Amino acid sequence: MHITASKLYDYTQCPHRVWRDANGPKEEKIQEPNPFVELLWNRGVFHEEKIMASIGEYLDLKDGSLDKRFEKTIQAMKDKAPLIYQGVLKYKNLLGIPDILRIQEDGTYIPIEIKSGMGFEGMDEENGEEGKMKKHYAVQLALYVELLELLGFEHKNKGLILDIHKEECKYDLNLPFGVRDKTTVWQFYQQVKNNVDLLLKNEAHNKPAYSGICKLCPWYNSCKKWVKENEDLTGIFYVGGTKRDVLNQDLNINKISDIFDIDISDIKDQKKKDKTFLKGIGEDTITKIIRRAEVLVKTKKPVIYNNIALPKVSYELFFDIEDDPTQEFVYLHGVYERSVFGERFLDFTAKEKTEEAEKEAWSNFWNYIKGLPQDDYSVYYYSPHEKTTYKRMQKLYPDIISEQEVESFFDNPNVIDLYQFVLKNTDWPLPSYSIKEIAVYLGFKWRDETPSGALSIQWFNEYLDTKDENILKRILLYNEDDCKATMVLKDYLDKEIK
Numbered sequence: 001m002h003i004t005a006s007k008l009y010d011y012t013q014c015p016h017r018v019w020r021d022a023n024g025p026k027e028e029k030i031q032e033p034n035p036f037v038e039l040l041w042n043r044g045v046f047h048e049e050k051i052m053a054s055i056g057e058y059l060d061l062k063d064g065s066l067d068k069r070f071e072k073t074i075q076a077m078k079d080k081a082p083l084i085y086q087g088v089l090k091y092k093n094l095l096g097i098p099d100i101l102r103i104q105e106d107g108t109y110i111p112i113e114i115k116s117g118m119g120f121e122g123m124d125e126e127n128g129e130e131g132k133m134k135k136h137y138a139v140q141l142a143l144y145v146e147l148l149e150l151l152g153f154e155h156k157n158k159g160l161i162l163d164i165h166k167e168e169c170k171y172d173l174n175l176p177f178g179v180r181d182k183t184t185v186w187q188f189y190q191q192v193k194n195n196v197d198l199l200l201k202n203e204a205h206n207k208p209a210y211s212g213i214c215k216l217c218p219w220y221n222s223c224k225k226w227v228k229e230n231e232d233l234t235g236i237f238y239v240g241g242t243k244r245d246v247l248n249q250d251l252n253i254n255k256i257s258d259i260f261d262i263d264i265s266d267i268k269d270q271k272k273k274d275k276t277f278l279k280g281i282g283e284d285t286i287t288k289i290i291r292r293a294e295v296l297v298k299t300k301k302p303v304i305y306n307n308i309a310l311p312k313v314s315y316e317l318f319f320d321i322e323d324d325p326t327q328e329f330v331y332l333h334g335v336y337e338r339s340v341f342g343e344r345f346l347d348f349t350a351k352e353k354t355e356e357a358e359k360e361a362w363s364n365f366w367n368y369i370k371g372l373p374q375d376d377y378s379v380y381y382y383s384p385h386e387k388t389t390y391k392r393m394q395k396l397y398p399d400i401i402s403e404q405e406v407e408s409f410f411d412n413p414n415v416i417d418l419y420q421f422v423l424k425n426t427d428w429p430l431p432s433y434s435i436k437e438i439a440v441y442l443g444f445k446w447r448d449e450t451p452s453g454a455l456s457i458q459w460f461n462e463y464l465d466t467k468d469e470n471i472l473k474r475i476l477l478y479n480e481d482d483c484k485a486t487m488v489l490k491d492y493l494d495k496e497i498k
């Protein structure tokens with residue numbers, strides 16, 4: 001089986017995915033493609049086509065068998081073709097199809113990948129921060145560079161990412177990823193490549209790790225079942241694959257029930273003697289893990305540690321936004337309002353994908369907030385996403401609301417991120433503390449059969465294409481239920497807080 005760019009990419013997202021795709025129980029794999037993953041894929045293809053249409057003349061090698069395309073790519077490079085699109089490079093068990101191969105002044109070739117995201121991690125254009133190379137982009141470029149070297153067409157150890165803004169971002173494989181992470185791209189690539197090779201051949205085997213990204217993966221049900229049956233530590237909220245592996249190795253703890261054998265004072269002593277012992281897991285974290293394991297396996301019901309009263313006001317708003325983060329577009333601000341006058345759902349929706357529509361919906365939301373009796377309302381939302389998004393929108397539309405007003409809205413003690421509240425003050429017998437898991441646990445039922453934020457984005461895109469009002473209704477119904485789910489949690493906390 002070939003080592004390809006997509007296998008290297010998968011490994012950087014979930015190392016287990018590589019093993020499961022090659023050697024896992026095929027009958028447990030979800031066969032229908034995930035609509036959101038498809039949407040992202042189609043958007044990537046569309047972006048690539050747009051870029052290629054603007055690039056001028058190039059040799060197009062995207063069609064034909066891999067062998068034929070490989071022959072043509074080699075010939076084209078020998079003939080010094082300036083730009084080659086979707087050429088095929090292969091050598092032994094390595095196979096790569098770079099988006100573009102571009103000739104350099106010295107006659108060698110540099111690989112270029114077209115991406116519909118930012119070229120670097122943590123790039124801040126406003127503050128002029130350059131950001132770090134992305135690991136999942138870096139391994140793909142490194143594969144192409146190695147193939148070019150093996151085939152005799154490269155010697156500079158460099159690749160380029162052509163990013164969403166058509167900026168060329170240079171990836172130098174000899175450089176480390178950051179100041180703290182001294183591993184060079186090349187070293188990281190070699191490690192990943194070797195691991196992928198072993199996993200594909202079934203000469204190495206790793207475990208699934210239940211995490212947020214699993215929901216978009218075709219192995220979701222299969223891995224979730226495995227985690228449950230094996231009492232894997234990733235079944236505890238916030239214990240991901242990395243912490244699980246450290247606990248497995250350093251403490252020989254493999255099952256949730258084994259956690260209760262942990263002696264914190266022993267761990268403290270060991271840590272003093274050996275700095276590498278339980279690397280990345282401090283005393284606080286281990287205490288939290290034990291506590292969560294107890295709630296999961298022994299108590300089996302939610303626990304509230306701090307009795308912090310929630311505000312008593314005339315207007316309670318349960319608030320949730322729907323946005324497409326891949327396009328930085330907010331299409332809906334939903335509020336479920338409960339007051340002395342009753343309950344109602346309000347939506348502030350952008351029905352077109354234009355700046356004007358987004359701005360108008362946001363402006364209407366703020367007008368509504370400003371119309372409430374100030375000092376006599378509270379707002380509940382669930383995640384830091386709303387705050388981060390609103391800060392970004394303020395920069396985009398400063399004439400709607402000032403930076404200071406947005407700050408003081410979120411600083412208001414009556415405007416509460418219930419997720420932070422849950423994290424600080426409670427524990428639940430659940431593997432995830434998402435609003436969906438918690439509200440369902442509390443008996444709430446979404447009216448939609450497949451409620452999901454990712455699907456909402458897909459529905460919104462369908463609505464834009466078709467203008468079908470039924471699709472819009474579905475989005476609003478889903479958002480209303482998200483808001484109501486937050487209300488169910490708030491009411492539960494109110495009841496339980498003594």
Ligand code: SF4
Pocket residue numbers: 014016017020207208209210211213214215217218219220221223224
């Ligand atoms: S479901 Fe999760 S653990 Fe399993 S392969 Fe997919 S991403 Fe990895």
